[in-house]
Structure formats: structure tokens, C-alpha cells
Amino acid sequence: MVEEEGFRRYVAHVILWIGIAIVAFPVYLAIVASTQDNALIANGQMSLLPGGHFFEVYYQTIFVGTSGSTREPVANMMLNSLVMALLIAVGKIAISIISAYAIVYFRFPFRMPIFWIIFITLMLPVEVRIYPTYKIVADLHMLDSYAGLSLPLIASATATLLFRQFFMTVPDELLEASRIDGAGPLRFFWDTLLPLSRTNMAALFVILFILGWNQYLWPLLITTRDDMQTIQVGIRKMITTTDALTEWPVVMATAVLAMLPPVFVVVVMQKLFVRGLVETEK
């Protein structure tokens, strides 16, 4: 019986390592390819071991870009992605936490209609209203701008609902106590509620940052200038339709650079990430 249990554990280890290998193999291949010579890769002669062109390829990718006519250093694309991801994450948290505060801690006419107006946005991702949204952003002269990249993606209710749920669990005594101390609504929000919400904000930030960094369809549509490209859009433009001209080591280095920030966040802030993921899906 005990021996059989040991055997089952052994099988579990093997299956898990096979799973990890399947999950990691495409990424391993990208890392290896980003250190090799393009000619070898294009011939289908790619080696499965790292090559010697690491510094050369990454230097070119980050500071120069592809050799094609629409070259754009990937460092610049990463900066655009970073600004967009931060704007989406911070913007969404900021506007959601104050509107949730109003809805939970105040009674005012149209409170519930306003809540429902916000709540309904939960249902429709930007993809389904892509062209009408594009037209509005164009009319507002926000194409090729950080505002145009981030504002339409901020319009969603997930964070509002999350903060509302959390505020409902905050004991009433806290408010009464701070009222006795003579604190008004803004003071209570700033000194009591905000510090209490720190973990929730952090968990939400992790998820929203990853979602923002990984946006694709919307930036693809509204950026026309090369210097406003995000990294996800940039990588697509590097794969030319005539395969012979694609510089695969640069493409793969860009893929690795595109994965680095969000993967780093997931691995390093795993607890917050899991918490944020589970809570935003509720």
C-alpha cells in the first residue's frame, strides 16, 4: 500500500514535469533563437542550444530595431507599452475607488441608476464596439496619443464592483470613530479607507498592469505613427509577409522582451496575482 502511494507520487512528478516542459518549450525556443544567426534560422538549421549572438541581437533589438524601412527601437515600444499599462491600471483604480466610495458611503438621488450604468459595462469588452469607439477617439483627436490608448480601456466596472464589495465589509464602527474624531468624508476616505484598501489595490494593480501591457487590438487600430506603437503591435509588424525578409532573431528577442515585464510581475508578486485574478473573476 505504502509502496503504491510512492509510485503514484513518482507518476505525479513526471506528469508535472512533462506539463512544465510543454508550457516552457515555445518560450525556450524563442530565447534560443534570439541568440542565433538569422541565416541559420531561415534555412531551418536552427540549433536547439543557445548561440553566441546574444549581445549583438539584443543591442540591435533594443536600440536600433529591425533593418527594414520602418525601423523602430524596441526600447521605445516598451516605453509606450509601459505608459499605457500604467495609465490603465492607475486610472482604473483611481476612478473606481472614488465612485465605489460614493456609492457605498452616501445616499443621493440616482445612486442606484448610476451604479447600474457602471455595472453594465462589465459585460462588453472593447472588441465588440471597436469601430464606433475608434470613431469617437478620432473625433476627439486622440489617435496616436496615450489618452486614446488608455481611456477607452478604463471604461469598465470590474474594479468598481471589487471596491464596493470590499467597502461593504469594512465595519461601521470605523466611520463612527473617525466621525467622533471630527473627520469629514474626505478625511475618512484618505486616512482610514485608503490604507485599508492597500492589498486590494495592489492585487488589482497586478492584474490590470498585465492586461494593459498585453492589449493588442485596440492599440493596433488607433496607433498609426511608428513611434506610438506598443510592443505587441510592433512585433506583428516585424513579421513580414515575405518570410525571407523576417529577421527572426530580432523578432524572438522582441517576443522575449514583451514577455519579461508581465511574467516578472506574475512570478515575483504571485500571491497578489492569484488574489487579484480570483477576485476580478468573481
Add this chain to the structure above:
Amino acid sequence: MQKQAIFQSKLLPYALVAPQLAIVLIFFYWPAAQAVIQSFLLQDAFGLSTSFVWFENYIELLKDPAYFEAIVRTFFFSFAIAILSLSFALLLAVMADKPLRGSTLYRTLLIWPYAVAPPVVGVLWIFMLHPSLGVLSRYLRAGGIDWNPLLDGNQAALLVILAAAWKQISYNFLFFLAGLQSIPKSVLEAAAIDGARPMRRFWTVTFPLLSPTIFFLLVVNIVYAFFDTFGIIDTMTRGGPGTSTVTLVYKVYTDGLLGGNLGSSAAQSVILMVLVIVLTGIQFRFVERKVTY
């Protein structure tokens, strides 16, 4: 449910909801309303006049074989991706749920692909299985398979499904693991005492108790396959060869780029909206049930 302790203020609450309300109205309701209105209008060829045509745009759309094919293809992709990814993730989660040495390491090594963006997933997979330079294609060809997803529509579809399922493994794994860990150990022990073998314990105890998680993930995966596959398809096959990997979202995108029929494009958006609302509605009903469960 309402709070008892509240603040009194006439203007402050409006000031607090104003930013979110403004953004939601401008970037959500206004475009959504535009789409609905547009979908009932028909513009003449020169864009000089528009007329109200009721459901003509929708009828035209549903009569269009290309659109009908895209609907069928989208649902087929969705179910294939969901089933493939869910079963693999469940297997891994069941293994990782055992008291193993290094289980936190396993978890870390299995969840990070969540952070890989769809277009990057597309790039990774086309590189791996590219007909002329893909590392795995060599082996496929050596095995006698005429592998060319850039020319063969079925192979392209298979490639999209595999790549999309790969990306979704980590998400499903995490939720399955959480679901497994919430199953009371006493129930499993009782089954073991009754003499149920591990395999039997899984199918008669664990699996039924996990069904809320499975159903929740099924809906999430289908919604994911609807929208997030766009990035994968666009970097990998661009809808081709022919139209063999054109999904509903991809069709909205390409039809819009061509800039032709505004009404038809709007009708496509509205149909997508309705589909998502139905799916989300199912999910909400289900989440309600889980709370009381």
C-alpha cells in the same frame, strides 16, 4: 445590502462618481449606441444619404455564407480550445494537488504563461511550427506528415487551437487547483475507507464536487476564445489561408478595415454584443448559485 453609517453631502458624491461616469458614457455607451443605430441604417454607395432599413443589415449578414461559416468556426474553435485546455489543466492540477515535495515550485512554473500576450503566443507558435523553418516541422515532415499550416486550412485551424489552448492552461490550472483545495479532505477519506480506489475516488467524489469550477471555467474559456484569439490569429495566420481561421472578431476587424458597409459592420458588432451578454448572463446565474452552494 446597505451601509447604516453614512455621510451626508449633497454635491460630493456626484463629484466622486463624475470621472467614471464621464468615461463610461463617452467611451462605452456612446459607441455602443452608435453601433446599434448604425446597424439599422443603410448608406448609399456615395455616402450621401442614409435610410432606415429595420433588420435588413442583419438579414443580409445572416444570409451571407462567409458570415455563417465564421459563426460556426468561432464556436468550434471555442469548444475545442476550452475542452483541450481544461482537460490538460485538470490533469496537472490533480497532480499538483497531491502532497508533493516542491509543489509551490510546480505552481510557479505552470502559471506564468498567463502573462504572455496573445500576439506573442502567435509568434512563438508559428515560429515553432513554421513550414520552412519551424523546429518541430522537421520532425513532422520526417514522420511523413505534409505539414504546411500556411497553405492547409485545417492545419492552420489546428495551430490556432493548440496555441490558444496552450495560453489558457495556466489560468485553468490555477482555478482548478483552488477548486481542488477547497474540497474537504474528510469526504475523500470517507470514500477511501469505503474502499474506493484513487481513480474511482476522482470520478465519483472529486469530479462532481469540482463541477461548479468546471462550468465557470468553460464559460470563461469560451469568452476568451471569442476575443483573445484575435491577437494569436493576427500574428500567426492573419485569418488565412483563405478564410480558414477567420473568427467573428477577426471578421469585424477586417471588414471594418476595408471600410465598406458601415451598417453591416455595426450589425456584426451588435450580434457580438448579444452573444457576450448571453454568455455573461449564464455566468452570473451560475456564480449566484455557487454563492448559495
